[in-house]
Amino acid sequence: xxxxxxxxxxxxxxxxxxxxxxxxxxxxxxxxxxxxxxxxxxxxxxxxxxxxxxxxxxxxxxxxxxxxxxxxxxxxxxxxxxxxxxxxxxxxxxxxxxxxxxxxxxxxxxxxxxxxxxxxxxxxxxxxxxxxxxxxxxxxxxxxxxxxxxxxxxxxxxxxxxxxxxxxxxxxxxxxxxxxxxxxxxxxxxxxxxxxxxxxxxxxxxxxxxxxxxxxxxxxxxxxxxxxxxxxxxxxxxxxxxxxxxxxxxxxxxxxxxxxxxxxxxxxxxxxxxxxxxxxxxxxxxxxxxxxxxxxxxxxxxxxxxxxxxxxxxxxxxxxxxxxxxxxxxxxxxxxxxxxxxxx
Ligand code: FJE
Ligand code: FE
Numbered sequence: 380x381x382x383x384x385x386x387x388x389x390x391x392x393x394x395x396x397x398x399x400x401x402x403x404x405x406x407x408x409x410x411x412x413x414x415x416x417x418x419x420x421x422x423x424x425x426x427x428x429x430x431x432x433x434x435x436x437x438x439x440x441x442x443x444x445x446x447x448x449x450x451x452x453x454x455x456x457x458x459x460x461x462x463x464x465x466x467x468x469x470x471x472x473x474x475x476x477x478x479x480x481x482x483x484x485x486x487x488x489x490x491x492x493x494x495x496x497x498x499x500x501x502x503x504x505x506x507x508x509x510x511x512x513x514x515x516x517x518x519x520x521x522x523x524x525x526x527x528x529x530x531x532x533x534x535x536x537x538x539x540x541x542x543x544x545x546x547x548x549x550x551x552x553x554x555x556x557x558x559x560x561x562x563x564x565x566x567x568x569x570x571x572x573x574x575x576x577x578x579x580x581x582x583x584x585x586x587x588x589x590x591x592x593x594x595x596x597x598x599x600x601x602x603x604x605x606x607x608x609x610x611x612x613x614x615x616x617x618x619x620x621x622x623x624x625x626x627x628x629x630x631x632x633x634x635x636x637x638x639x640x641x642x643x644x645x646x647x648x649x650x651x652x653x654x655x656x657x658x659x660x661x662x663x664x665x666x667x668x669x670x671x672x673x674x675x676x677x678x679x680x681x682x683x684x685x686x687x688x689x690x691x692x693x694x695x696x697x698x699x700x701x702x703x704x705x706x707x708x709x710x711x712x713x714x715x716x717x718x719x720x721x722x723x
Contacts, residue, residue, distance in 0.1 A: 434617035436658030440626065442638040443654040444468070445645065448479060448629075454537075456486030462629060462650035464551075471625055471652060472678040473601045475690055476551040479629070479648065482507075483545065487538035490719050492711065493529035494700050495559040495690040497552045499605065500525045500537070501586065501672075503631065505545030511535035512717035515565060522570025524586055526597050530554070530561040531710030532703070536719035548629070548672065550605075555679050556692050558600050560710070566597050580614035583607065588675075590618065602677040609670045610635065610663040618673060619658040626653040626675035628661075633669035636662040 446468050448460035457480060462468060464476035475496055500507065506520040512534040519525050520541075527533065539545035554561070568586070574593035575584045585593045588604030595605075602624075610616055620626045628637055628651045634644040637651050637659065644664060645651060653659055663669040682692050689700040702708070707715035 434619075434658055434660065436617070436619045436656070438622075438656040438658075440620065440638060440653040440656030440659045442642065442645075442651045444652040446650045446652075448477075448648045448650060453478070453480075454482075454486070454488035454491075457482045457488060458486075459549075460648050462648075463627075468650070468652070470553075470683055470685075471627060472680065472683070473553040473603075473625065473676045474550065474627075474674070475553050475683070475685065476549070477629060477650065478549045479546070479631075480549060481544055481546045482539045483543060484539050488536065489538070490534060490536045490717075491688055492532060492534045492704050492714065493527075493688045494532045494704075494710070495696075496529060496554050497600070498525075498527045498529065499550045499552065499586075500527070500547055501550075501605075501607075502545075502547040504547075505539065505541035505543065507537055507545055507547065508540040508722060509535055509537045510719050510722075511563075512713040513563070517565075517567060519567065520570070522573065522584075524568040524573065524597075526566040526568070526587075526599075528554070528561065528564040528566075528600065530559070530563045532714075533563045534704075534711065534714045534717060538719075538722075540722075548631075550674065551690075552599075552601050552603060552676060553679055553681075553683065553690060554600060556681055559691060559696075561600075563710075568595075568597065572596075580611035581616050582609040601679065604673070604675040606673045607631075607670070608661070608673060609668055610661065611668060612663055612666045614663050616661045617658060618661070620653070620656075620673075620675050621677070622655075622657040623677065624675040625678050626659070626673070627651060628653065628659070629672050629674070631670040631672065633663065633667045634665050635669040635671060636664050 448462040453459045459478040459480045462477045508518045510516045576591035583590050584607040585595045586605040587595045587597045634646040686697045704711045
């Protein structure tokens with residue numbers, strides 16, 4: 380656990396207390412002690428399931444683009460399937476990158492910086508350990524989420540912590556110009572703390588936003604919904620999505636029919652960009668389970684200037700980020716002294 384407790388609280392006694400508390404209560408405590416105001420309730424996507432029920436939205440979204448995430452090498456010997464961030468889909472405001480990673484030791488993502496956005500790492504199998512230049516450390520395992528707000532600057536390493544293959548999704552969400560230089564922050568959700576619901580052959584895990592009466596405690600600076608759905612064979616789903624938001628689906632397992640009932644089934648590793656509308660229909664026409672994430676976010680409508688791990692609004696801000704990282708200034712002070720330590 381590595382939440383930053385700002386505002387001059389006595390850290391050590393608090394941490395001792397904190398660690399003595401049961402798993403399930405830690406997240407609540409984290410949120411209690413956190414200096415930021417809690418999330419204003421995001422728009423509430425209601426949900427109606429099953430082939431019998433009518434959707435509660437009026438204008439269904441169609442699939443406007445399909446992108447197959449092919450394998451490529453990233454970091455040090457790691458393999459990722461990139462969808463958002465590849466040439467066919469440079470960015471999908473407010474989203475900058477989506478990688479489905481699959482990493483076995485000793486490969487990984489050693490020491491690298493970030494500025495100007497958030498990274499959301501969702502483990503699908505195995506474990507990943509991270510450590511950063513402020514002394515934060517932690518391991519996320521299957522079903523856990525790390526929501527990292529890099530803000531003005533993070534230097535960290537992300538390395539596999541399980542034997543064999545460690546898999547997950549990493550999403551980069553842009554921050555608005557007024558949030559790009561905020562203090563870095565972590566929100567960690569353990570699998571057991573992620574709200575889920577099951578009904579009529581639909582299972583949802585709510586990582587951000589709300590669905591089926593379950594709301595995530597994650598504070599999203601850029602308003603975001605992140606839902607992990609599993610549909611049993613033959614099941615249909617109607618899910619509402621805020622009308623003005625960018626939204627997409629990424630298929631993890633199985634195959635499904637998205638948008639129009641007459642469209643062809645789409646299989647794993649495909650990203651589907653959804654067009655305008657206030658909801659989406661999904662049909663698992665196959666004889667196997669269908670698992671996909673449905674992700675939506677409010678567009679920032681701001682210029683995006685990206686230089687690797689720095690994402691800002693102007694070229695001058697990128698030059699500044701490079702200089703700050705190089706000289707250890709404006710949030711990168713600890714970068715001068717820190718290197719990750721190997722564990723295990
Ligand atoms: C990065 C290259 C990288 N996808 N998925 C350049 F590989 C990375 C990077 C990651 C990454 C890390 C995890 Cl745990 C999962 C990832 C890219 O670390 F940030 C830059 N700039
Ligand atoms: Fe990183």
